[in-house]
Amino acid sequence: MADAISVRGLTKFYGGGLKGIVAAVDNISFSVAEGEVFGFIGPNGAGKTTTIKILLGLLFPSAGEAEVLGKPAGDIETKRRISYLPESPYFYEHMTGAEVIDFYCRLFRMNAGLRKTKTTELLKRVGLASDGDRTLRQYSKGMLQRIGIAQALINDPDLLFLDEPTSGLDPIAHKDITELIASLGKQGKTVFLSSHQLGDVETVCDRVAIINRGKIVKIGTLDDLLHAGRTVVTLARPGDGLVEKLKSLAERVSSDGELVRFYVESEDKVHSLLEAARGKATLVSVVPQRQTLEDLFVEIVREVGK
Ligand SMILES: Nc1ncnc2c1ncn2[C@@H]1O[C@H](COP(=O)(O)OP(=O)(O)OP(=O)(O)O)[C@@H](O)[C@H]1O
Ligand SMILES: [Mg+2]
Numbered sequence: 001m002a003d004a005i006s007v008r009g010l011t012k013f014y015g016g017g018l019k020g021i022v023a024a025v026d027n028i029s030f031s032v033a034e035g036e037v038f039g040f041i042g043p044n045g046a047g048k049t050t051t052i053k054i055l056l057g058l059l060f061p062s063a064g065e066a067e068v069l070g071k072p073a074g075d076i077e078t079k080r081r082i083s084y085l086p087e088s089p090y091f092y093e094h095m096t097g098a099e100v101i102d103f104y105c106r107l108f109r110m111n112a113g114l115r116k117t118k119t120t121e122l123l124k125r126v127g128l129a130s131d132g133d134r135t136l137r138q139y140s141k142g143m144l145q146r147i148g149i150a151q152a153l154i155n156d157p158d159l160l161f162l163d164e165p166t167s168g169l170d171p172i173a174h175k176d177i178t179e180l181i182a183s184l185g186k187q188g189k190t191v192f193l194s195s196h197q198l199g200d201v202e203t204v205c206d207r208v209a210i211i212n213r214g215k216i217v218k219i220g221t222l223d224d225l226l227h228a229g230r231t232v233v234t235l236a237r238p239g240d241g242l243v244e245k246l247k248s249l250a251e252r253v254s255s256d257g258e259l260v261r262f263y264v265e266s267e268d269k270v271h272s273l274l275e276a277a278r279g280k281a282t283l284v285s286v287v288p289q290r291q292t293l294e295d296l297f298v299e300i301v302r303e304v305g306k
Contacts, residue, residue: 002070004159004190005032005055009064012050024050026214027064032192032207034158037185039205040194041293043301047214048194049087052161055192056084069159080108083157087164089148091136097123097147098132104151122150127176142173149177159190166197178203202293212301225296229289231270233262238281249273259284 012025025047032038040048053059055066057074066073069081091100098119105115123132126146136144145168152160165181166174174197182204184191195201201208202222209219218225230251237258238246247253249269250262260281264270270286277283 002034003031003067004034004036004069005030005038005192006067007031007051007055007064008066010051010054010061010066011063012047012054012059013062023214025054025061028211028214028216029064030209030216030219032190034190035185035188036207037181037191037193037205039201039208040192040211041196041198041201041208041297042211045213046211048211049163051211052084052163052192052194056082056161080155081157082159082161083152083155084161085148085152085163085165087167089144089151091144091147093137094135096133096135097128097139097143097150100136100147101132101150101154104154108155118154122153125153126150126180127173141168142170145169145177146173149180157189159192160184161192161194163194164196165193166195166200174200198293198297208293210297210300217300218296222293226291226293229291229295231264231267232285232287232289233264233270233273234284234287235260235262235277236282236284238277242277242280246273246276249276 008029010025010028011023014022014024028051040051042048050059054061055068055073057079068075069078071078092103095103101119101122102115105118110118119132120129123129126149128143128146128150131139131143136147139147145165149165152162162181166177169177178200181191181193181200185204185206191204193201193205205222207219207221208225209216211217238260243253243260246262249272250264252263254261262273264273274283274286
């Protein structure tokens with residue numbers, strides 16, 4: 001499949017200031033395939049927003065190349081096919097939700113009939129169907145975020161850049177927006193998602209890059225990045241003698257009434273434990289525990305920070 005985004009040796013220096021010259025993005029290379037939901041994560045100041053702004057043509061790189069939908073970043077024709085939800089979307093407070101969407105529809109030169117249909121459809125899609133007549137001044141943070149997302153869907157883009165789409169949302173809004181992003185992925189859209197909500201990224205993304213201090217320190221599919229962790233083997237009513245015997249195979253043992261849980265590191269040890277327990281206790285479950293993206297993130301960013 002063709003690449004929706006392709007970046008080679010991309011570098012951005014911000015000049016001057018008290019901190020001197022800062023390499024916000026430092027010689028990064030990566031690509032995102034068409035139809036992929038790609039997670040771009042990293043700590044504050046890592047270079048995520050800077051990278052997105054370069055891909056949108058809002059900032060010029062100091063070095064390197066960036067292609068978006070087969071054209072150099074910033075290409076005018078390509079802009080019709082992409083959209084952007086900025087980190088802190090700025091909207092005109094005196095306008096109503098419906099007016100804001102209508103305003104952005106005008107920028108895409110849509111006629112009055114189409115604008116009306118679009119506005120109704122998009123407000124509904126982001127859960128603001130009954131709030132279209134209220135001004136943005138009366139909107140909560142989550143409602144503003146939803147309007148931002150509606151705005152990013154106006155041109156039915158092939159590629160969406162979402163910078164922190166779920167920041168400041170309550171759990172329900174959060175779930176709605178995450179599901180919306182997943183549905184965009186299912187429709188075949190390419191999504192470039194930057195977020196500190198690693199659970200969301202883990203839920204919706206196909207591939208992830210971790211950026212730290214301007215450099216990509218890890219990139220791959222979630223399956224490749226998140227190695228299998230330990231396995232929890234739960235037995236019912238193992239005798240005291242058996243627990244004592246099995247203890248050496250486990251990192252940790254916990255008991256809860258009749259149930260005893262063994263936290264086992266390797267697959268070999270799981271087999272040995274099951275073999276030793278056979279006929280002597282009831283096997284309740286064997287549950288592999290995958291490392292989470294948060295575990296990996298903390299591990300990598302701490303390691304690099306040392
Ligand atoms: N306009 C600017 N002028 C100077 N330095 C800047 C400018 N914008 C960003 N930087 C610096 O570039 C680096 C990367 O910033 P960027 O906004 O890309 O980070 P980020 O990964 O989006 O962080 P966050 O998670 O906090 O949004 C930081 O060190 C930041 O201070
Ligand atoms: Mg940012």
